[in-house]
Amino acid sequence: MNVTFYFIAVLTLAGGLAAILLKNLVHSVLALTVAFAGLALLFLSLDAQFVGFAQILVYIGAVAILIVFTILLTGGSGQPKDGVFSHTWSVGLVIAAGVFAVLGWAVLESVRAVPQQTAVPAVTVHDIGNALVGCYVLPLEIVALLLTAATIGAVIVAMHEKKGLK
């Protein structure tokens, strides 16, 4: 592994850690954007250019902006009086540490058995497009339907309630 990988990995993990630790919600989303950008760089370093740029477009361009809008619509970045962490935070931390221990153990124990292809795969965006409308056309249509339904559903759920219905 080279220096670039370590740099991007540390950037991504620091962004993720800051996103869940910062008290101000808007700062959290900024840190989350850094983590998303780091992940996009990791995808690019894995020779998955299409997914890397899709990550930037979808996550930094859409999801982060959507989260900022929601924060500002729900009372901004004011901090609650009784702390930002739930009163059962220690249980959550133990569960997360346990999950990481199991995942790390599984990775370290089994990675020897995995075949290591080191040649750079010769995949172009042209190939991805052909695969999307060829053998993956049914999942593509289902995802299109899902996105339409989710957009309509999100608008209906977030719409104003009528007075008197409450």
Next chain:
Amino acid sequence: MTCVTTGFASPLCGYLLVAALLFAIGLAGALTRRNAILVLIGIELMLNAANLNLIAFWRYGPHPEALTGMMFAIFSIAVAAAEAAVGLGLVIAIYRHTNTTDLDKMNRMKG
């Protein structure tokens, strides 16, 4: 433990460990924060860690020209975007109803 002692000689191992750590960070955020929006942020981090795993296995596994892992990651990104839109819409709806996004105060099904 060959992977750590040889300084991540196997690149796949490094990516998998980063993904595992990111997943744990997202899980810790989703389980420990009080704010519903921060819980959604934690879930997004976990989804992204899974995508990193898929792409790493696609890159270092056999037959990358079959594009299976990459397609899975692309569809996963699309589903995550839909999930974020609906989740944030729900947060806004609950905020209108109860005037809070604090999960510790949302303890009634009837509102």
